[in-house]
Amino acid sequence: MTTHTIQIDGTVQRYHVHGQGPVCLMHSGGPGIAWEYLRMPEVEKHVTAVYIEPVGTPGADQLPNHPHGYTRERYAKAVDAVIDDLGEQQVYLMGHSAGGFVAQHYALTRPQNLAGVILYDTSPVTGPELFTEAQSKFDEFTARYAGHPELPEILKAWQAVPTLKDDESTTRTIRTLLPVYFKNYWAKEADLVAIRAAVTGRHVSGLDDDLVPEMIDDRAVLGMLSVPALVIVGLYDFICGPRWARELHDKIPDSTLVALADSGHFGHIEQPDDFADAIANFIR
Incomplete structure (x- = not known):
């Protein structure tokens, strides 16, 4: 490297x-x-x-x-x-x-x-087209994992996305939402938890x-x-x-x-x- x-x-x-x-x-x-x-x-x-x-x-x-x-x-x-x-x-x-x-x-x-x-x-x-489609798929995710203990925090993070204005909240929101980006994050959580902890972001307007x-x-x-x-x-x-x-x-x-x-x-x-x-x- x-x-x-x-x-x-x-x-x-x-x-x-x-x-x-x-x-x-x-x-x-x-x-x-x-x-x-x-x-x-x-x-x-x-x-x-x-x-x-x-x-x-x-x-x-x-x-x-x-x-x-x-x-x-x-x-x-x-x-x-x-x-x-x-x-x-x-x-x-x-x-x-x-x-x-x-x-x-x-x-x-x-x-x-x-x-x-x-x-x-x-x-x-x-x-709008992209985010309307994303909302539909997000709703499918929440229905698939209804009752999972992390779901309330994931829902709050998704609703907060349009309001992000700083690096700290951006990184926190990315980490909270990460399970949504996988087919089944929790089935492979032991392998993915380090990736979740390491991911960082900066607010870009x-x-x-x-x-x-x-x-x-x-x-x-x-x-x-x-x-x-x-x-x-x-x-x-x-x-x-x-x-x-x-x-x-x-x-x-x-x-x-x-x-x-x-x-x-x-x-x-x-x-x-x-x-x-x-x-x-x-x-x-």
Whole structure:
């Protein structure tokens, strides 16, 4: 493993290199979630995984207008800089969750830099449609685990999401909600409790430098995405689930869809071998 530091417009950008094989940049989600949850040891057997540490996340540098300005074009410029620093002509790019918005944008605007794009538990759209679907899936979760002693705190945390304004409450809410993101967190709690305790987040506003919300709907332009795409989704993902994976797959001309039957939002943790096989087969 090596860690590298570069400068982008006066802001420090770090990235971490693990594994061997074709180069694949990994962009974590959130936004504002520390990148370490995305480590993929099984995938690293097949690719040189370059984990970008997004600015604005815990431990990373911040933009001058923090917590604002973290647009996907700003993150795309970081991808440009990392590729340039690596000295690669073309790479694969994976985006998980909110990182998938960055990966879609990058593939649409800079296809010449990519051998392929991997859209992992993400969506072509943000805003009311996404959150209406998420609420429906959240309700299914609460019905499935009705009576579980953690459920009242999970319900309170979900209701608090729109009001988050600081790093402490963001991290606390992420940890409380984490079981919702797995197919069955409590069945594997002994293995997952350390991940829950370690995950951290920073409050990121979702506003650009002019304090305007960045709304995303790529559905009208996905037909112009010209690089091969792999769409991976966990069938129990409540936030970026099968509906959105199907839309991505149907609209992207050269795409492969892999659905993980026993995963929620973290297939690389819940089904690591199947997840790694999907990546290896795509790159081959």
